[in-house]
Amino acid sequence: MYHSEDFVEDGLSYHAYDSVYLKGRQPPGAGMEGNANYENEIARQHLASMIPKEVIEFLLYFQKAINENNVPELQIIYESGFDKLSEEFFRQESWPEPDLVAPIVENDKIFLILYKELYYRYLYSKVGKSMIGQQREESYYNYCDIFNYILAGDYETGSASPGPVSLQLPNQWLWDIIDEFIYQYQAFNQYRCRVFNQPGKNEAEFAYLSESPAWNVMSVLNVLHSLIDVSNINRQLEIYNSGGDPESVAGDYGLIPLYKNLGYFSLIGLLRLQCLFGDYYQAIKVLDSVDFNKKSTYSRVAACQVTTYYYVGFAYMMMRRYQDAIRSFCNILLFIQRHKHMFQARNYQQDMMLKMNDQMYNLLAICLVLHPMPIDESVDSQLQEKCSDKIRKMQSRDFNEASVEFEHSFAFACPKFLRPSCAVPEPGTRGIDLNREPYNLQLKVFQEEVNQQYILPTIRSYLKLYTSMSMGKLADFLNVSEDDLKSHLLCYKHKINNRVWLKGAGGLSGEFQSNSELDFFIDNDMIHIADTKVSRRYGDYFIHQINKFTELHNTLKQLPK
Amino acid sequence: MESKKKQIAKQLVGIERYNPDNIEPLVSYVDFQAREPAAYDVEANLALLKLLQFNGMSKPDTQRKILLKSLTALPASDFTLCKCLIDETTQHHTVVARILKLHDDLETCNFIGFWLSLRDCAELVADIVGFEDSIRRFICRVISITYQTIDKVTLSELLNTPVDTAQGVANLGYWIDRYRWTDSDRHVLVSNHDDSIKTKNIVEKISFESVMGLMKL
Numbered sequence: 036m037y038h039s040e041d042f043v044e045d046g047l048s049y050h051a052y053d054s055v056y057l058k059g060r061q062p063p064g065a066g067m068e069g070n071a072n073y074e075n076e077i078a079r080q081h082l083a084s085m086i087p088k089e090v091i092e093f094l095l096y097f098q099k100a101i102n103e104n105n106v107p108e109l110q111i112i113y114e115s116g117f118d119k120l121s122e123e124f125f126r127q128e129s130w131p132e133p134d135l136v137a138p139i140v141e142n143d144k145i146f147l148i149l150y151k152e153l154y155y156r157y158l159y160s161k162v163g164k165s166m167i168g169q170q171r172e173e174s175y176y177n178y179c180d181i182f183n184y185i186l187a188g189d190y191e192t193g194s195a196s197p198g199p200v201s202l203q204l205p206n207q208w209l210w211d212i213i214d215e216f217i218y219q220y221q222a223f224n225q226y227r228c229r230v231f232n233q234p235g236k237n238e239a240e241f242a243y244l245s246e247s248p249a250w251n252v253m254s255v256l257n258v259l260h261s262l263i264d265v266s267n268i269n270r271q272l273e274i275y276n277s278g279g280d281p282e283s284v285a286g287d288y289g290l291i292p293l294y295k296n297l298g299y300f301s302l303i304g305l306l307r308l309q310c311l312f313g314d315y316y317q318a319i320k321v322l323d324s325v326d327f328n329k330k331s332t333y334s335r336v337a338a339c340q341v342t343t344y345y346y347v348g349f350a351y352m353m354m355r356r357y358q359d360a361i362r363s364f365c366n367i368l369l370f371i372q373r374h375k376h377m378f379q380a381r382n383y384q385q386d387m388m389l390k391m392n393d394q395m396y397n398l399l400a401i402c403l404v405l406h407p408m409p410i411d412e413s414v415d416s417q418l419q420e421k422c423s424d425k426i427r428k429m430q431s432r433d434f435n436e437a438s439v440e441f442e443h444s445f446a447f448a449c450p451k452f453l454r455p456s457c458a459v460p461e462p463g464t465r466g467i468d469l470n471r472e473p474y475n476l477q478l479k480v481f482q483e484e485v486n487q488q489y490i491l492p493t494i495r496s497y498l499k500l501y502t503s504m505s506m507g508k509l510a511d512f513l514n515v516s517e518d519d520l521k522s523h524l525l526c527y528k529h530k531i532n533n534r535v536w537l538k539g540a541g542g543l544s545g546e547f548q549s550n551s552e553l554d555f556f557i558d559n560d561m562i563h564i565a566d567t568k569v570s571r572r573y574g575d576y577f578i579h580q581i582n583k584f585t586e587l588h589n590t591l592k593q594l595p596k
Numbered sequence: 597m598e599s600k601k602k603q604i605a606k607q608l609v610g611i612e613r614y615n616p617d618n619i620e621p622l623v624s625y626v627d628f629q630a631r632e633p634a635a636y637d638v639e640a641n642l643a644l645l646k647l648l649q650f651n652g653m654s655k656p657d658t659q660r661k662i663l664l665k666s667l668t669a670l671p672a673s674d675f676t677l678c679k680c681l682i683d684e685t686t687q688h689h690t691v692v693a694r695i696l697k698l699h700d701d702l703e704t705c706n707f708i709g710f711w712l713s714l715r716d717c718a719e720l721v722a723d724i725v726g727f728e729d730s731i732r733r734f735i736c737r738v739i740s741i742t743y744q745t746i747d748k749v750t751l752s753e754l755l756n757t758p759v760d761t762a763q764g765v766a767n768l769g770y771w772i773d774r775y776r777w778t779d780s781d782r783h784v785l786v787s788n789h790d791d792s793i794k795t796k797n798i799v800e801k802i803s804f805e806s807v808m809g810l811m812k813l
Contacts, residue, residue, distance in 0.1 A: 252650065253614060256614060257611055260610045261611075263610075264610060312646070312649070312681075313681055314642065314646055314677075314680070315677060315680065316638070316639070316642050316677050317642065317646070320639075353676070353680065354677065355673045355676065356673075409798070455649060455650045456649065456650060456652035472684070475684060476680070476683060476684050477680060479684065479687075480676060480680050483679075483700070487700065487704050518708065521750070522704060522705045522706045522707070522708075522709075523704075523705075524742060525705035525707075525739070525742050526703070526704050526705040526706075528738060528741050528742040529703070529705055530703075532671065532741060533673075547671070549741075554793050555793065556741075556742060556743065556744050556789035556793050557742055557743045557744065557746070558743075558744040558745050559746070559783065563744075563789075563793070565793045565794050565795045565796070566795050566796075567796045567797075567798060568795065568796070568797050568798065569798040570797065570798065570800065572800045573800070574800055574802045574807075578807070
């Protein structure tokens with residue numbers, strides 16, 4: 036697995052694990068000689084003295100917690116301490132640079148790589164768009180250090196034997212590391228495309244990025260796959276699903292929560308990455324061992340759950356498995372509704388989750404227009420509140436109006452697709468907007484699918500009115516020839532008949548089923564229609580009223596005579 | 597076929613999936629699938645398309661074969677998945693554009709249009725063995741979920757087995773037998789949908805136990 040051949044082709048390298056990270060990296064402090072050194076030192080000490088005392092105390096406390104593997108303390112520090120100080124001291128700028136912090140913590144390597152992770156993440160959230168290539172590369176190499184340490188356990192700690200490290204971190208942080216890693220890859224990819232789009236604008240950056248090996252797609256994939264392999268997470272999940280004890284197959288690394296959780300989060304990371312590249316089949320395949328129905332102890336991190344269901348639902352939708360997509364979206368939207376307290380917009384991560392919430396309502400609206408079926412009432416009422424206008428437009432008889440609305444909803448709700456190839460574009464092709472290319476492709480596929488189904492809602496609305504109808508009559512209503520009508524009816528049946536996941540692990544499995552509200556069959560020239568009628572629910576209403584009156588009754592009883 | 601599938605699958609585990617060395621074996625695997633009607637491996641094909649995407653390469657002939665083979669996999673949405681991995685420039689290529697048109701006809705169930713389009717680009721599908729029969733399988737499937745009884749002339753048009761030639765009649769007979777439909781002169785009884793497709797009435801059921809606590813009896 037960890038062999039050391041290099042295979043380089045056209046700037047995209049297929050690297051093996053242990054050589055990629057160290058390639059081209061300058062050791063810190065290299066090249067600084069002479070008098071300039073002294074002046075820099077003075078300047079640095081001055082800056083260091085400007086760090087507020089509270090921050091210094093916090094950093095030392097933080098360092099102690101990490102070295103003692105005090106996970107509960109770390110959780111508090113990570114989830115509220117850091118944010119509080121950020122609000123107080125660093126609202127407009129970044130945290131102190133790692134070089135300034137190093138002397139305070141006596142150059143504690145482990146603490147520094149973790150501090151840098153937070154430092155760069157905060158920087159991205161403040162000034163992400165204007166970061167230059169070099170800064171992004173530095174952040175990349177820091178991630179390399181972190182993963183090098185976790186996977187090979189030899190980051191200058193002097194430990195001669197590779198093996199699992201004793202570091203422990205709260206789950207939320209572990210998820211954030213993977214999430215941010217992929218996010219920064221995404222940001223770098225888009226940044227690189229922006230620079231390549233206008234080579235003349237910034238020659239230096241262009242040259243720098245053409246040479247830089249940082250944020251190579253193969254390294255990102257390598258990290259995720261290595262984490263998955265080392266923790267044996269797939270085997271563990273399989274055994275867990277069948278009711279066995281995952282520890283029996285976990286192996287040395289997999290037993291340790293750090294590795295197990297990183298393994299699981301890497302699976303979700305892969306799911307996300309495959310969706311961004313447009314490979315929906317592989318995205319769902321990655322989660323083959325995960326059984327969505329089983330209550331999982333593997334993920335108590337809310338952001339992880341939301342991300343999982345968003346990408347799973349999106350992948351299903353692009354595969355035209357609308358029923359599965361609707362089910363996924365409803366699951367997570369219900370979860371978010373029930374746990375509203377977890378989703379107050381306190382920081383940029385929760386902002387992102389709220390945005391995903393809105394995106395999912397949009398996607399749900401799209402799926403329900405294409406494949407109407409009954410869903411949970413509370414999700415339905417929220418959906419109507421947010422998207423009833425869009426739904427109306429998407430169902431419009433006017434082809435253009437519907438088409439435009441589908442495009443808007445897709446544009447809002449889709450993830451930011453990426454171009455995996457790192458090749459510098461040829462001079463002749465530089466007219467294409469490299470960032471838009473992947474999005475345009477996915478939009479095109481989506482639109483073609485929608486266009487194929489364009490006439491179906493209209494047919495559905497006519498069929499709803501009758502229990503049986505002759506072909507000729509329907510053809511008249513729709514103003515089409517009978518031959519065309521035959522195609523349309525066949526198309527209707529074809530499109531509502533999709534693969535639906537039934538049970539067990541493995542999201543790709545399933546039987547062909549059609550569970551749409553409206554179904555029919557043709558007997559010679561007659562269409563026999565079967566509708567689904569949902570009668571009014573009265574149970575909830577009565578229960579609500581009963582409770583209200585009971586309360587009223589109790590209040591009355593307590594009033595003084 | 598099964599052993600070959602397993603062998604290829606082994607080469608695509610984990611990070612090895614992205615190894616450019618796999619491109620050549622996968623290309624010859626696609627050729628093998630083109631020659632054998634029963635052979636079809638969507639995972640290997642998608643892996644190949646992905647390798648081409650990652651390396652910024654293009655292999656028009658192999659891509660053509662993959663697309664045509666995924667047409668034979670209908671009603672599974674494999675073709676759509678392939679489309680998502682082939683960049684737009686390649687999609688505007690004449691050959692691919694014609695295949696996209698074929699797909700569009702099939703997805704909108706415009707079967708008569710499909711057979712006409714196919715006649716115009718017969719050379720494109722010549723090296724995919726058993727292509728037409730696979731498509732007929734798909735058409736029969738859609739017909740069997742839609743129709744209870746269909747008249748013979750329509751059926752023959754949809755399947756492109758013209759009843760005015762002896763060959764056409766024989767072909768039609770083959771497909772009717774294969775799906776165990778009943779041939780009765782002018783009509784063909786496809787399947788009985790009376791039981792499966794009926795109006796459903798969803799009524800709320802409230803059991804006594806569930807409200808007992810509320811009523812405090």
